[in-house]
Amino acid sequence: xxxxxxxxxxxxxxxxxxxxxxxxxxxxxxxxxxxxxxxxxxxxxxxxxxxxxxxxxxxxxxxxxxxxxxxxxxxxxxxxxxxxxxxxxxxxxxxxxxxxxxxxxxxxxxxxxxxxxxxxxxxxxxxxxxxxxxxxxxxxxxxxxxxxxxxxxxxxxxxxxxxxxxxxxxxxxxxxxxxxxxxxxxxxxxxxxxxxxxxxxxxxxxxxxxxxxxxxxxxxxxxxxxxxxxxxxxxxxxxxxxxxxxxxxxxxxxxxxxxxxxxxxxxxxxxxxxxxxxxxxxxxxxxxxxxxxxxxxxxxxxxxxxxxxxxxxxxxxxxxxxxxxxx
Amino acid sequence: xxxxxxxxxxxxxxxxxxxxxxxxxxxxxxxxxxxxxxxxxxxxxxxxxxxxxxxxxxxxxxxxxxxxxxxxxxxxxxxxxxxxxxxxxxxxxxxxxxxxxxxxxxxxxxxxxxxxxxxxxxxxxxxxxxxxxxxxxxxxxxxxxxxxxxxxxxxxxxxxxxxxxxxxxxxxxxxxxxxxxxxxxxxxxxxxxxxxxxxxxxxxxxxxxxxxxxxxxxxxxxxxxxxxxxxxxxxxxxxxxxxxxxxxxxxxxxxxxxxxxxxxxxxxxxxxxxxxxxxxxxxxxxxxxxxxxxxxxxxxxxxxxxxxxxxxxxxxxxxxxxxxxxx
Numbered sequence: 001x002x003x004x005x006x007x008x009x010x011x012x013x014x015x016x017x018x019x020x021x022x023x024x025x026x027x028x029x030x031x032x033x034x035x036x037x038x039x040x041x042x043x044x045x046x047x048x049x050x051x052x053x054x055x056x057x058x059x060x061x062x063x064x065x066x067x068x069x070x071x072x073x074x075x076x077x078x079x080x081x082x083x084x085x086x087x088x089x090x091x092x093x094x095x096x097x098x099x100x101x102x103x104x105x106x107x108x109x110x111x112x113x114x115x116x117x118x119x120x121x122x123x124x125x126x127x128x129x130x131x132x133x134x135x136x137x138x139x140x141x142x143x144x145x146x147x148x149x150x151x152x153x154x155x156x157x158x159x160x161x162x163x164x165x166x167x168x169x170x171x172x173x174x175x176x177x178x179x180x181x182x183x184x185x186x187x188x189x190x191x192x193x194x195x196x197x198x199x200x201x202x203x204x205x206x207x208x209x210x211x212x213x214x215x216x217x218x219x220x221x222x223x224x225x226x227x228x229x230x231x232x233x234x235x236x237x238x239x240x241x242x243x244x245x246x247x248x249x250x251x252x253x254x255x256x257x258x259x260x261x262x263x264x265x266x267x268x269x270x271x272x273x274x275x276x277x278x279x280x281x282x283x284x285x286x287x288x289x290x291x292x293x294x295x296x297x298x299x300x301x302x303x304x305x306x307x308x309x310x311x312x313x314x315x316x317x318x319x320x321x322x323x324x325x326x327x
Numbered sequence: 328x329x330x331x332x333x334x335x336x337x338x339x340x341x342x343x344x345x346x347x348x349x350x351x352x353x354x355x356x357x358x359x360x361x362x363x364x365x366x367x368x369x370x371x372x373x374x375x376x377x378x379x380x381x382x383x384x385x386x387x388x389x390x391x392x393x394x395x396x397x398x399x400x401x402x403x404x405x406x407x408x409x410x411x412x413x414x415x416x417x418x419x420x421x422x423x424x425x426x427x428x429x430x431x432x433x434x435x436x437x438x439x440x441x442x443x444x445x446x447x448x449x450x451x452x453x454x455x456x457x458x459x460x461x462x463x464x465x466x467x468x469x470x471x472x473x474x475x476x477x478x479x480x481x482x483x484x485x486x487x488x489x490x491x492x493x494x495x496x497x498x499x500x501x502x503x504x505x506x507x508x509x510x511x512x513x514x515x516x517x518x519x520x521x522x523x524x525x526x527x528x529x530x531x532x533x534x535x536x537x538x539x540x541x542x543x544x545x546x547x548x549x550x551x552x553x554x555x556x557x558x559x560x561x562x563x564x565x566x567x568x569x570x571x572x573x574x575x576x577x578x579x580x581x582x583x584x585x586x587x588x589x590x591x592x593x594x595x596x597x598x599x600x601x602x603x604x605x606x607x608x609x610x611x612x613x614x615x616x617x618x619x620x621x622x623x624x625x626x627x628x629x630x631x632x633x634x635x636x637x638x639x640x641x642x643x644x645x646x647x648x649x650x651x652x653x654x
Contacts, residue, residue, distance in 0.1 A: 021587070124654045132642055137611055137641075139350055258345060258602075258606040264572075264606050266600070266607050268597075270457075271596040271597075272596075273510070276586065279585040283464045283593075308638075310634065310636060311463075314460065315463045326455055327455045
């Protein structure tokens with residue numbers, strides 16, 4: 001059994017709790033919170049909630065800590081700090097800062113003889129590892145990543161910060177024609193606008209200037225200005241009824257050529273269709289916790305990513321079963 | 328540079344030769360043949376063709392031997408025999424016999440301090456590793472593998488053996504409705520007939536009984552009797568013009584559930600669309616040769632499969648580049 005401690009209890013952490021319940025070799029030992037532990041009720045019967053201040057007293061009772069904080073402010077300090085005391089896993093997803101985060105976590109984990117895995121989930125994570133496989137196999141080719149249809153939480157938050165907006169949900173949607181061209185092997189050059197559209201459902205506050213809100217959204221730099229964006233105003237009830245889930249997904253496509261005259265076209269596509277983005281990300285973290293537990297038992301220390309995990313270490317099945325039934 | 332020796336010079340071996348030319352860190356050292364070396368002209372300028380009888384004299388000039396023999400009669404003896412003298416790679420694809428083949432190759436490689444990788448390609452190979460990732464991440468779910476649209480060489484050969492058949496090409500085609508139901512997450516139970524259809528293009532010998540040929544195909548046990556099969560007679564020219572390629576592909580789909588009440592449906596699909604089955608398989612072998620070369624330098628011996636390869640070992644990029652640009 002791998003004994004897991006979860007840090008945090010937001011959407012991702014609750015997904016980790018559910019995933020542990022689906023894996024017979026995984027055991028939830030404790031949930032840590034920065035709030036008053038008495039204020040938190042978790043789903044798994046008999047599992048304690050502890051204060052994050054007391055985390056060190058759990059060192060002998062936890063094999064792997066899964067850190068479910070945010071990438072903007074929590075993980076950059078939390079992961080290196082906890083890697084000094086525990087084997088840790090995170091889902092750090094700010095792509096541009098991954099090298100710096102890796103270096104900080106690696107130094108902390110190596111110095112203390114612990115093992116860490118960072119940036120796990122689906123992007124970064126499964127999408128990344130599929131980009132790697134596909135580019136290694138088809139060295140002459142082009143990569144495309146399409147996201148959606150799905151809820152982008154960062155973009156939804158950005159809309160919610162606009163004055164007069166009571167609630168908002170932003171869906172990222174791949175442009176079907178662009179996807180089709182890539183799948184056909186046309187290797188098009190696509191602008192940001194040609195790859196994805198953005199669709200915003202907005203609940204306006206009473207008396208708010210809807211035209212001003214729409215303009216504020218559509219002209220927002222980085223988030224919306226480079227996209228064709230549609231804004232639709234709905235009621236709070238419609239929001240609750242139709243947009244309370246967090247679906248997401250997308251496709252990683254490598255379109256390449258082989259042959260002496262590069263005469264053959266080959267396409268590799270990896271596609272996710274997810275009802276729940278946080279639950280799926282959580283399921284990746286739990287499978288990786290299994291791998292970490294095995295790798296640290298073999299003496300691995302320092303920081304790793306999904307690129308360093310031999311796939312067999314992710315599976316509860318032994319080698320004989322894998323050879324006989326999965327190869 | 329990884330110095331590669333190729334054993335054989337059929338479709339797969341010629342694909343390996345092309346793939347080596349696409350990878351700057353790979354070097355074709357020699358091609359071995361069981362025929363008279365003088366009778367063989369290869370594409371890569373300046374590379375010798377040698378008799379397989381002289382293979383031992385190349386021990387110091389080859390890092391990895393890629394064995395391009397057939398799974399029925401060549402590889403079961405060839406891979407263990409050559410694993411005693413070289414680091415070897417094969418594409419052994421008789422699924423039911425993989426455990427026995429693994430054991431034989433593992434014993435030979437371990438005893439002599441060599442490293443081997445077997446059953447590489449796309450099925451077994453990339454499809455297998457995607458089944459593994461997907462089942463580890465979604466432990467409660469169902470796996471589906473669809474093959475095609477593509478040419479099945481075994482089935483084409485079976486049709487060619489029927490009296491009166493001059494030439495034949497058999498395409499395996501997934502049933503679109505079945506694929507759609509799986510992609511929607513319906514988790515259907517599908518019979519063999521409901522998953523794939525078979526389409527045969529046949530060139531009949533002059534005066535042959537076409538009705539008898541069609542009946543012989545459609546009632547052939549194991550190969551066709553369990554499928555809806557269409558037989559179309561064409562001319563030798565049409566065969567040459569429209570069916571000289573070896574396209575293939577298919578999809579591995581995992582359809583699973585997450586959440587405390589299993590309320591969220593999650594689908595993972597890995598899809599290949601290949602103009603050339605042998606060239607793509609060859610490209611997988613060459614990427615794996617890179618991984619083998621690194622793993623043997625770290626002291627690995629014995630037999631491995633794609634399940635044991637950390638993805639980073641497949642890529643020509645170093646860790647810093649992978650972290651910065653691919654994760």
